[in-house]
Amino acid sequence: MMARLLLLFALLCGAVLPAQAHKPSDSYLSLNVQGDVVTGQWDIALRDLDFAIGLDQDGDGKLTWDEIRLRHAAIAAYALERLNLASDKGACRIDTDEQMIDDHTDGAYSVLRFHVACPVPVTSLVINYRLFADLDPQHKGLLRLTRDGETSTAIFDPAHARQTLSLTAPDRLQQFADYVKDGVWHIWIGYDHILFLLSLLLPAVLLAAPSDNLRGAFVDVLKVVTAFTLAHSLTLTLASLSLVSLPSRFVEAAIAASVILAAVNNIYPLFRGRRPVAAFVFGLIHGFGFASVLIDLGLPKGSLLASLLGFNLGVEIGQLCIVAAFLPLAFALRETWFYRRLLLTSGSAMIALVAVVWFVERAFDVQAQTMGAWLFAAR
């Protein structure tokens, strides 16, 4: 029973903490800026504070919470005398809130929370950091500044005691526009998406009566494009938010396979009247492809949804441009030999062939040149 009580006690006192390190001295300063309101937290090693102003009153080497509490005013005064903040309009006033304890790799730290009153507007912060500069010039102040979800960092030491951090918020509209542009660009250079969509649209102008007119073709195109858009938007969102993930090799190979099927369908009907269904099912896969591009671009934490929306919008704009160019042209040419024989049949066969090469490349991770060499050797 006694042993169990001791264990309980040890657990509650945090005796399970791993060993503490020997490391050079650092403090951890976080500033949080929201509008013109600045708050902060400063973690300073108790060992360093003891060296500077003496905390261990009885000198037994065991620093208790009572001993620390007794020196809270002295700690705050000592630390804040060595930290100056100013906006462009003048010096800020720092007022202490509560003081607590936290553990870092090299031991326990005193946590000093404070709020800052600066002359408004706060468009930049000039920080002058001199903590322990006289006692330990190898000491560094590690600053983490958060402004409306955006984080930046800085390192202070005696040679870099004064630094200015700009607080201008990122231009949200510009950021959004950049993602729209990226979406358009990706559709434009993503031949596999274009070929998939075109393969599905080629038959749209060749429907049987009563849909053998521009209106019928338009409705058909609308159905296919809407199904494709709904599906890829769904998986693009899920994958970008890391809610669902598929191995990229599988996704890329499946996209190539979808192009093969869509093209073959124009020579030998596979989907018949269900092309919108096919567009939806394969659209789910294409969405994963879009997501991998978006993830590579990097999603800013503060504006995750905005960038996701922008990118998706870009993809749709690019897609609509292609459809807008395709539909009138295809409708005008639909009765010609060129369209029916050359484009629909031979064109689809070419698309299927290209997609087969993609599929083999992606599924088996080989380069087209290598395949050429094999074919040549086999001959």
Place this chain on the structure above:
Amino acid sequence: MNKTFYTILLFFAVAAHAAPYIPSSGQQVIETLPRRGDPVQQELRRLRSQLAARPNDLPLAATLAQRYIALARSETDPRYLGYAQAVLAPWWWLASPPPQVRLLRATLLQSTHQFNPALDDLKAVLAADPNNPQAWLTRATVQTVQGDYAGATASCARLSNLSTELVTITCIANIGTVTGRALKSEQLLDLTLERSANAPADLQVWALTLLAEMAQRRDDAVVAEARFKRALTMAARDSYLLGAYADFLLERQRPREVLAMLNDQTRIDALLLRRALALQQLGDQRQALAADVKELAARFDAAMQRGDTVHQREQARFELKLRHDPATALTLARKNWDVQKEPADIRIYLEAALQARDAAKPVLDWVAQNRTEDAAATRLIARLKTGT
């Protein structure tokens, strides 16, 4: 049921420290500090208060800085290096401080791997005082670490008239052992150490550690172990020696002895790394291993946050062996190789390259050019060349 209860409690005990907290009792011990009554601390405090009254007293400042540097070494605690630098503040930023300060500045720069500024300082010290044995020795050490063997040999040669035979021969053998004269260097150093029974203990430990590593590099485990053990009887807390012996034991698959030796040495990152590697070899203490890996990750992370690169060799080993990330390990091993070129640096580069399927050309060229002899490196190179 009971188990669940304790697991939940354990969770709270850990979780409680993941964020700032207010201790529940005023009696709770939050931090352990050096005792005020400790004689070393008392002496340092006495010197500090003297210096506070006369901050420009050069001999006094130099004495105190030396004491701090010695303490930083014996405790492997870099904070004392910062205190030493603070003591030298009136002269630190001068273009050419007095030689006494300049030698100390070189020592401090060297300990944070700022090798080139350190060499500049040493050169200036030696221009003013060509008969300074400490400056020649520090210079030779830095040159050897950097792989400037010609320069290091010249520096060691200057020691022969200025210092004891053991210092000179240890200096020379430290170079010979990595430049194609391993066995001869070892025999010479062994003989010299036998004849130097009256040399200071720390010097004998230095020579013995080097001798043990030399035997280990030619796979003579019996001789290596005898030398490690003899050195440990003279300096049981020398962190470099403990690390070297731990590596020897790990190489021979004897993790239990590593654990027994290092259990109270976990403040030092390099030794905590060895303990984690030993736990990994044991294989049946997953929780302890996971805790050590997490702690090491936090420490390397903290070092990177402040921009330190002093532990890249250890960090590469951590990434390779404990996090199984050969690509990151190789990147770190390469960066480390740009700075230092000791046998341990060769080994970690080769190990990372082997797993990351890299040719390790800079290291292979280096080994071929300098005829570096190292059994472990030779085995790694053979595997690298056959691709196994």
